[in-house]
Amino acid sequence: MAKTKHTLSVNIPEMDSQHEELYDAVIALKQSSSCVEDLGHIIDAVDAHFKAEEALFEEYKIPNVITHRSEHNRFLATLRKKHAELAARHEAKEDLSEEIRLLVETGIRWLDIHTKAYDAPQYGTFFKEGQYIGN
Ligand SMILES: [Fe+2]
Numbered sequence: 001m002a003k004t005k006h007t008l009s010v011n012i013p014e015m016d017s018q019h020e021e022l023y024d025a026v027i028a029l030k031q032s033s034s035c036v037e038d039l040g041h042i043i044d045a046v047d048a049h050f051k052a053e054e055a056l057f058e059e060y061k062i063p064n065v066i067t068h069r070s071e072h073n074r075f076l077a078t079l080r081k082k083h084a085e086l087a088a089r090h091e092a093k094e095d096l097s098e099e100i101r102l103l104v105e106t107g108i109r110w111l112d113i114h115t116k117a118y119d120a121p122q123y124g125t126f127f128k129e130g131q132y133i134g135n
């Protein structure tokens with residue numbers, strides 16, 4: 001069995017650990033003294049994670065992934081916009097703590113809902129302990 005602490009298992013250990021790493025990285029933003037820089041790294045990790053999932057869609061011909069892909073794109077676009085906005089406000093020496101608190105909250109909620117509503121039911125059902133079991 002794949003080990004997940006915070007996110008629902010999608011039956012692929014590598015994807016489960018990516019979800020856990022994203023979860024931990026988002027939570028760590030709360031304590032970070034370099035939030036803007038860290039958010040940039042999180043965005044890169046989110047991008048890499050989505051690419052890994054989308055490669056699975058291709059490799060195993062996972063059906064009905066159009067909305068799933070657009071959810072990925074939409075979330076990345078939102079994160080990039082937020083990153084640019086926070087970078088500008090950081091430059092202007094604004095206090096970002098409330099913004100970061102909200103961002104962590106929304107980020108965690110997105111990860112939770114997306115994993116439950118898209119990842120697990122959509123591609124997770126085609127796998128067992130990392131092995132493709134077909135449909
Ligand atoms: Fe995912």
Ligand SMILES: [Fe+2]
Pocket residue numbers: 053068072114118119
């Ligand atoms: Fe996904």
